[in-house]
Amino acid sequence: MRALGELDPRHVGPFRLVAGLDTDEMGPVLLGGAPDGRLAAVKLVSPHLAADPGFSQRFAREVAALRQAAGDSVIDAGPAERPPWLAVEFLPGVSLRQVIDRGVLFGEDAVVRLAAGLVGALTGLHGAGLVHRDLTPVNVLLDEDDVRVVDYGVARALDHDVSLVVGTAAFMAPEQAGGRPPTTATDIFSLGAVLHLAATGRPPFTGATRAETLTQVVGAQPVLSPSLPSRVRALLAACLAKEPHQRPTLDQLRAMIGSIPPVAQPWPPLVRQLTGEQRTEIGRLLGNVTAPAAPPTVRVAPVVVPAAPPPPRRTRREREREPERWKPDMWAVVSGGAIVVAIVFAIVMFNVLTPDRPIRASEQSPTAPTTTTTEETTTTTATTTTTVEDEPPFGEVTGLAGKCVDVAGARTDNGTPVQLQECNGTDAQQWEFTPDGTMEALGKCLDVSGGATNDGTTVQLYDCNGTKAQQWVVTTEGWILNAGSNKCLDIPGSATNDGTQLIIWTCHGEENQIWTPPV
Numbered sequence: 001m002r003a004l005g006e007l008d009p010r011h012v013g014p015f016r017l018v019a020g021l022d023t024d025e026m027g028p029v030l031l032g033g034a035p036d037g038r039l040a041a042v043k044l045v046s047p048h049l050a051a052d053p054g055f056s057q058r059f060a061r062e063v064a065a066l067r068q069a070a071g072d073s074v075i076d077a078g079p080a081e082r083p084p085w086l087a088v089e090f091l092p093g094v095s096l097r098q099v100i101d102r103g104v105l106f107g108e109d110a111v112v113r114l115a116a117g118l119v120g121a122l123t124g125l126h127g128a129g130l131v132h133r134d135l136t137p138v139n140v141l142l143d144e145d146d147v148r149v150v151d152y153g154v155a156r157a158l159d160h161d162v163s164l165v166v167g168t169a170a171f172m173a174p175e176q177a178g179g180r181p182p183t184t185a186t187d188i189f190s191l192g193a194v195l196h197l198a199a200t201g202r203p204p205f206t207g208a209t210r211a212e213t214l215t216q217v218v219g220a221q222p223v224l225s226p227s228l229p230s231r232v233r234a235l236l237a238a239c240l241a242k243e244p245h246q247r248p249t250l251d252q253l254r255a256m257i258g259s260i261p262p263v264a265q266p267w268p269p270l271v272r273q274l275t276g277e278q279r280t281e282i283g284r285l286l287g288n289v290t291a292p293a294a295p296p297t298v299r300v301a302p303v304v305v306p307a308a309p310p311p312p313r314r315t316r317r318e319r320e321r322e323p324e325r326w327k328p329d330m331w332a333v334v335s336g337g338a339i340v341v342a343i344v345f346a347i348v349m350f351n352v353l354t355p356d357r358p359i360r361a362s363e364q365s366p367t368a369p370t371t372t373t374t375e376e377t378t379t380t381t382a383t384t385t386t387t388v389e390d391e392p393p394f395g396e397v398t399g400l401a402g403k404c405v406d407v408a409g410a411r412t413d414n415g416t417p418v419q420l421q422e423c424n425g426t427d428a429q430q431w432e433f434t435p436d437g438t439m440e441a442l443g444k445c446l447d448v449s450g451g452a453t454n455d456g457t458t459v460q461l462y463d464c465n466g467t468k469a470q471q472w473v474v475t476t477e478g479w480i481l482n483a484g485s486n487k488c489l490d491i492p493g494s495a496t497n498d499g500t501q502l503i504i505w506t507c508h509g510e511e512n513q514i515w516t517p518p519v
Contacts, residue, residue, distance in 0.1 A: 001031070001281055005473035006437040007483045012042050012085050013078050018285040020475070022095050022138050023507065027083070027486065031090060031282070039090035039282070040075050041150070044083045046486045048453055056080045092282070093148065094274040096198060097137035101477065101509040104270045106198040108229040113266050114140075114198055115235055116257050117147030118191050119250050125149070126184045126250065133182050135190035136168045137197055142271050145264075169213040170203035170508075174242050177214045185244035188253070192239025199232055200225060204240060208493065210455055210506065393433040395518030396423055397480075400511060401496040404429040405446075405489075407461050408499070412442050415449075416461040420491055420500045433517060437471040437483065438464060445470040448504055453485035455505050456492070478514040479507055488513040 002020040004010070008030065010017055015032035022029050027046040034040045049055070060079035063086060067074045073089040096114075106114060118140065125132055132139075132149065139150045169177070173189035176182050196204045204222040207213035222240045224233050235256060241247045248256065265272065397405040399420065406421035410428035423429060432440045439446040447462035451469040464470060468484030475481055480489040482504050490505035491512040507513060 001278055002475045002477075004030070005475075006435060007471050007473055009044075012044065013076060013081070013087070015040055015042055015076075015087055017042065019281070022097070023475075023481070023486065026134065031285075032087065033286070034075050034087065038075065040087040041090040042085055042087045044085050047083055048485075050082070050084050056084060059084055059086075088150070091141070091143065091148065092275055092279055093141035093143040093146075094271060094278060095138050096140040096142060096194065097509060098274065098477075099142065099268065099270055100137060100197055100201055102270055103201070104268045105201055106268065108232055109263075110267055111195055111199050111232050112235070112257055113260055114147060115191070115195055115253070116260055118149060118194065119253050119257065121147070121149035122184075122187050122191065123250050126187070131182050131184055132187050132190070133176070134168060134171075135187055135194060136171045137194055138168075140194060142267055142275075144272050144275055145266055169210045169217065169506075170205060172214070172217055173244070174218045175244055177217045183244055184250075185247045188239050188247045188250070189241075189244075191253075192236050192247075195232070195239065196222070196224075196236055199228060199236075204236075392435060393518040394430065396425075396429050397431050397439075397518070398423065398516045399514065400491055400494060403496060403498070405431065405502065405515075407441050408501075410442065412444060412461065414444075414460075414462050417501045418446060418459045418461055419498075419502060420496065421498050431518070433472075433474065436466075437473065439470075439472050439480075440464065446472065448482055448484060451484060453487065453504075455487070455503075457485070457504050459489065459502050459504065474515075474517050477509060478516065479509070480515050480517070481507065489515065 004017060004020060008017065008020060008028075012030070012032065014035045017030045017032040019031040020028060021031050021041060026049060027044045030042045030044065032040045032042045045055075045059070056079045060077075063074065063077040063079060075087045075089060077086045078084060118135075122132065122135075135149065141148045141150060171190045171193040173182065173186040176186050193203050193205075196202075205213055205216040205220060207216055221242075222236070224236055228236070235253075238248050238256065239253075399405065402423065403420045404423040406419050407428040408417045408419050408421075410426060421429070427442060430441060431446070434440060442461065444461045445464040447460050448469040449458045449460050451467060462470070469482070471483035472489070473481045473483060481487070482489070485504055486507075487504040488507040490503050491500060492503050492505075494510075494512040505513070
C-alpha cells in the first residue's frame with residue numbers, strides 16, 4: 001500500500017480514494033470508500049489500453065459477466081469513463097508479488113496450499129464460463145489464512161483480436177503468446193508460472209525484453225531446479241506443459257494436490273506481518289477523512305486576501321545557506337484572542353485524504369481574491385492564519401551499487417542522456433521532486449524520450465512542458481513510475497557501469513528498478 005501520488009485521482013465515480021494498492025501492465029489499483037460504506041479496490045485501466053477501438057463496449061460486457069460470477073463483490077463500474085474503471089469489494093490481503101519482492105520464498109507445504117487455493121478460485125471462474133487470461137502474482141491476494149484471485153475483466157475486454165497479444169508476458173501461456181485463443185488450460189499454465197515464482201522467486205521464463213520473454217514462453221522448456229521438492233516439481237511440470245491438452249484439468253490438479261490439513265499459519269510469517277500493517281494503515285487513512293466536530297463561530301467583516309505571487313525558485317546552494325526554521329506537518333496557526341481558527345482547518349481536513357498533504361497553489365484561484373465570512377458570537381477579535389508548506393524533496397537519487405541518477409556531463413541541452421554514475425555531489429545529481437509530479441535537475445525535467453511508452457525507451461533531460469512523459473510517482477516499493485507509460489525507471493540489464501543510460505520498463509520489482517529518493 002502506498003500514499004496517493006500527485007497524479008492519482010482523489011475521486012473515481014462515487015468512490016473517494018485514499019491509497020494505492022498495486023499496479024500491473026493493465027493499470028493501477030486504488031483503495032476507495034463506496035457510498036454504502038464498503039471498502040473497494042478500484043481498478044483504473046491504463047489510457048493506452050482503453051484507447052483500443054470498442055474497448056468500452058467489451059469492458060461493459062465483461063463487467064456484466066463478472067457480476068453474474070461474483071455477485072455483490074462487484075460494486076460498480078465506469079466502462080465509458082476516462083479512464084475506465086471497475087470497483088470490487090476490498091478484502092484485506094497482500095499480493096503474492098509484494099511478498100516475493102521482500103525476498104521471501106514459499107516452502108513445499110505453502111506452495112501446495114497456494115496451488116489448492118488457486119484451483120478453488122479458478123473453479124468458480126471457469127464454472128461461470130470465464131477464462132481469467134491474466135493470472136499473475138499481482139492478482140493473487142493472500143490473507144492470514146486464505147488466498148483469492150482478483151479478476152477485473154480487463155484482459156478479456158482487450159482480447160478480441162488474435163493478432164493482439166494481451167497479458168503479462170512472464171505468466172502467459174504459449175498459445176496465448178502465439179496469438180491463439182485462450183482456454184481454461186491457459187489459466188492452468190499461468191497457475192504453474194505463479195507457483196514457480198512462489199517457490200523460486202522468479203517466473204519460469206524471463207528475457208531482457210518482453211519479446212524475448214514471449215519467445216521463451218512459446219519455444220523453450222522450463223528448467224525446474226533439482227532442489228525443488230518432488231511434489232512441487234510434479235505440479236510445475238504438469239501445469240507448464242507446452243500443449244494445452246497435456247496440462248491437467250482443475251479436477252486432476254485437485255487430485256494431485258490431495259487433502260490438506262488445516263494449520264494456524266499457512267503462509268510465511270511475512271504475510272501476517274504485512275496484512276497487520278495494512279489493516280493499521282487503512283484504519284489511519286480512514287480516520288483522516290472523518291469530519292471533526294463543528295467549532296464555535298464568529299461574525300467578522302469580510303476579509304479579502306489577495307493571491308500572493310509564487311516565490312522564486314532557489315538553487316540548492318541557496319537552500320544550504322538558509323537557516324533552519326520550524327516546519328509543522330501541515331499548518332502553522334497564529335491566533336489573537338478567543339476566535340477558534342479551526343473553522344478553516346475543519347473544512348480543509350474534511351476534504352484532505354492524508355494529514356501530510358499540503359494545500360497546493362494549483363488548488364487555489366490564481367487571480368481571484370478569497371473572501372471569508374463567519375457568523376455571530378460574542379467575540380470579535382481578529383485572527384491571522386498562515387499556511388506553511390514543506391520544501392519538496394531535493395537531493396540524490398540512488399540505485400544499484402549505490403550509484404546516482406546523473407545528467408550526463410552536467411549539460412542542459414534538450415535530449416541530454418540521464419544515466420547511472422558514481423555519486424559525486426554535483427548539481428547534475430541533485431533532483432527536486434516537485435508538487436507537480438516532475439523530477440527536475442539543472443532547471444530542466446526528467447523526460448521519456450519522444451513521450452514513447454515502449455519498454456527500453458531512454459530517458460533524457462528536457463525543457464519542462466507539463467506532459468505525462470515528465471510526470472513521475474515514487475511508490476512505497478521504491479519504484480519511480482512514469483505516468484505516461486505506467487512503467488518504471490530502470491537500469492538496463494542491471495548494469496552498474498558509469499554512463500549506463502536509464503530507460504523505462506514494465507515494472508517487475510527487481511533490484512534494477514528500486515531507487516532511494518531524497519526525503
